[in-house]
Amino acid sequence: MSAIEVILVDHLDRPTGRMEKLEVHEKGLLHRAVTVYVFNSQHQLLLQQRASDKYHCGGLWSNTCCGHPYPLESTQHAAERRLYEEMGMRLTLTPMFELSYNLPMSNGLTEHEYGHVYFAVSDDLPRLNPQEADNWCYASIEEVTRRVEQDPDAFTPWFLHTFARIPQQLKYFTRKM
Numbered sequence: 578m579s580a581i582e583v584i585l586v587d588h589l590d591r592p593t594g595r596m597e598k599l600e601v602h603e604k605g606l607l608h609r610a611v612t613v614y615v616f617n618s619q620h621q622l623l624l625q626q627r628a629s630d631k632y633h634c635g636g637l638w639s640n641t642c643c644g645h646p647y648p649l650e651s652t653q654h655a656a657e658r659r660l661y662e663e664m665g666m667r668l669t670l671t672p673m674f675e676l677s678y679n680l681p682m683s684n685g686l687t688e689h690e691y692g693h694v695y696f697a698v699s700d701d702l703p704r705l706n707p708q709e710a711d712n713w714c715y716a717s718i719e720e721v722t723r724r725v726e727q728d729p730d731a732f733t734p735w736f737l738h739t740f741a742r743i744p745q746q747l748k749y750f751t752r753k754m
């Protein structure tokens with residue numbers, strides 16, 4: 578199998594090149610990423626537990642799914658593709674906000690990303706790809722907040738970084754529906 582490449586970007590998300598996925602995370606270079614939050618109709622968040630042998634953050638809990646657009650692939654397509662590949666869910670996603678961060682991961686890797694965050698509401702149940710995810714659960718925003726406070730080490734660094742913005746964004750999203 579040929580190596581997976583990701584899109585290198587500048588601080589305004591303008592593409593500057595492409596690089597093999599593992600090399601980017603070893604060097605900590607800024608690249609484009611997608612992040613998905615799926616809620617059920619009760620507005621509980623679908624959490625993913627990453628597969629234990631992922632290249633970083635194996636076994637940690639996180640948002641519904643994350644991934645990287647291929648060179649020339651749109652962020653919308655990448656987010657919907659990754660949601661299907663990881664969680665077996667075919668949904669149309671809504672772009673919500675963008676953010677960047679430079680965070681240390683496990684295994685000595687770094688996530689230095691310009692992230693595009695997408696939301697969806699669906700009562701579909703996931704069908705996990707075992708190479709990507711070990712488990713899932715639904716939890717209310719209040720319950721997730723409690724768990725994050727009680728045991729932050731059980732969650733991915735980017736989820737801890739981004740989650741503070743989610744309650745407000747969910748209110749905005751569900752008002753528009």
Ligand SMILES: C=C(C)CCOP(=O)(O)OP(=O)(O)O
Nearest residue numbers: 610611612643644645688735
């Ligand atoms: C996008 C973020 C926040 C981290 C990368 O996600 P993954 O580590 O799940 O990337 P893939 O293996 O799915 O490409």
Ligand SMILES: [Mg+2]
Nearest residue numbers: 642643644663
């Ligand atoms: Mg992923």
Ligand SMILES: [Mn+2]
Nearest residue numbers: 610645688690
């Ligand atoms: Mn990345």
